Amino acid sequence: MNFPDDDALTAGEAALDPALLAHTWPEDFRAGFVAVVGRPNAGKSTLTNALVGAKVAITSGRPETTRHTVRGVVHREDAQLVLVDTPGLHRPRTLLGERLNEMVHEALADVDAVVVCLPANEEVGPGDRFITSHAFASRAPVVAAVTKSDTVPRAALAEKLLEVSQLGDLAALVPVSGTTGAQVAELADVLVGLLPLSPPLYPVGAVTDEPDDVMVAELVREAALEGVRDELPHSLAVAVEEMVEREGRNGKRTLAIHVNVYVERESQKAIVIGRGGGRLRDVGTRARREIEELLGRPVFLDLHVKVAKDWQRDPKQLGRLGF
Numbered sequence: 271m272n273f274p275d276d277d278a279l280t281a282g283e284a285a286l287d288p289a290l291l292a293h294t295w296p297e298d299f300r301a302g303f304v305a306v307v308g309r310p311n312a313g314k315s316t317l318t319n320a321l322v323g324a325k326v327a328i329t330s331g332r333p334e335t336t337r338h339t340v341r342g343v344v345h346r347e348d349a350q351l352v353l354v355d356t357p358g359l360h361r362p363r364t365l366l367g368e369r370l371n372e373m374v375h376e377a378l379a380d381v382d383a384v385v386v387c388l389p390a391n392e393e394v395g396p397g398d399r400f401i402t403s404h405a406f407a408s409r410a411p412v413v414a415a416v417t418k419s420d421t422v423p424r425a426a427l428a429e430k431l432l433e434v435s436q437l438g439d440l441a442a443l444v445p446v447s448g449t450t451g452a453q454v455a456e457l458a459d460v461l462v463g464l465l466p467l468s469p470p471l472y473p474v475g476a477v478t479d480e481p482d483d484v485m486v487a488e489l490v491r492e493a494a495l496e497g498v499r500d501e502l503p504h505s506l507a508v509a510v511e512e513m514v515e516r517e518g519r520n521g522k523r524t525l526a527i528h529v530n531v532y533v534e535r536e537s538q539k540a541i542v543i544g545r546g547g548g549r550l551r552d553v554g555t556r557a558r559r560e561i562e563e564l565l566g567r568p569v570f571l572d573l574h575v576k577v578a579k580d581w582q583r584d585p586k587q588l589g590r591l592g593f
Contacts, residue, residue, distance in 0.1 A: 301350040302465035308387030313417035316448035318355040366582040383464040411441035419445040493557040
């Protein structure tokens with residue numbers, strides 16, 4: 271098993287980490303990685319957050335909200351389950367879309383199991399079959415999670431489960447709701463049973479390995495997605511320019527965070543800012559509340575909206591924005 275990146279723990283580092291040495295792990299302890307895949311707006315991030323028990327991935331009713339793989343760590347007495355939440359696999363219309371799909375394929379290349387999310391309130395379509403076929407091609411056990419199970423009557427859910435069961439040789443089929451928590455624990459039990467015997471891969475208490483600036487940018491983007499027109503979410507990108515300590519008026523230290531929100535056209539800039547700057551102020555208020563909860567300290571949030579023309583199709587601009 272490859273470890274996530276240079277900043278994550280190697281097996282040797284895990285064994286030497288003081289937070290891990292402070293605990294004794296049972297001989298049958300399991301740990302490993304599980305990719306969470308599905309088409310856009312299938313409930314992947316909501317389910318990931320519910321399994322982790324903390325917000326590690328932003329959510330929205332808009333498709334293509336997730337734009338990079340997000341690792342969330344589930345800690346249990348008997349196991350450590352590392353979920354890899356992925357962007358929705360889709361037919362790309364831009365270079366950004368192509369790169370998002372590449373992230374999904376990379377995530378599937380080296381995991382111990384795959385969860386395919388299929389919404390209970392939608393029929394199984396070609397996109398679901400396409401994604402499920404890629405999950406099976408990974409040669410890892412495939413679990414089908416019928417998400418949003420709370421949104422349909424029992425009879426409709428039973429029909430959906432029968433339909434999903436015909437997609438292939440599934441390791442398990444679990445109806446689940448990340449919103450209500452229904453069957454979340456049962457899904458975790460199933461996934462843990464598919465993991466190899468292994469010591470923990472992450473320090474005790476760590477729920478993600480995402481850097482603070484990435485988490486901050488995502489929280490700003492989540493706030494900015496609220497209330498905008500249908501076509502705008504795909505054009506929104508957020509980058510943290512600077513995070514610096516500064517002296518507050520009351521003598522307390524405040525973290526000043528300077529953030530740029532990018533759109534592709536001047537007309538979109540006006541939408542994000544809103545009349546008299548009202549919408550941008552609302553975005554700042556919502557985002558600052560979430561960021562302060564994440565970082566556990568007072569924050570001064572400085573937002574600026576800039577135009578990066580056709581950034582979704584421009585390799586250089588995509589690179590600068592981290593794609």
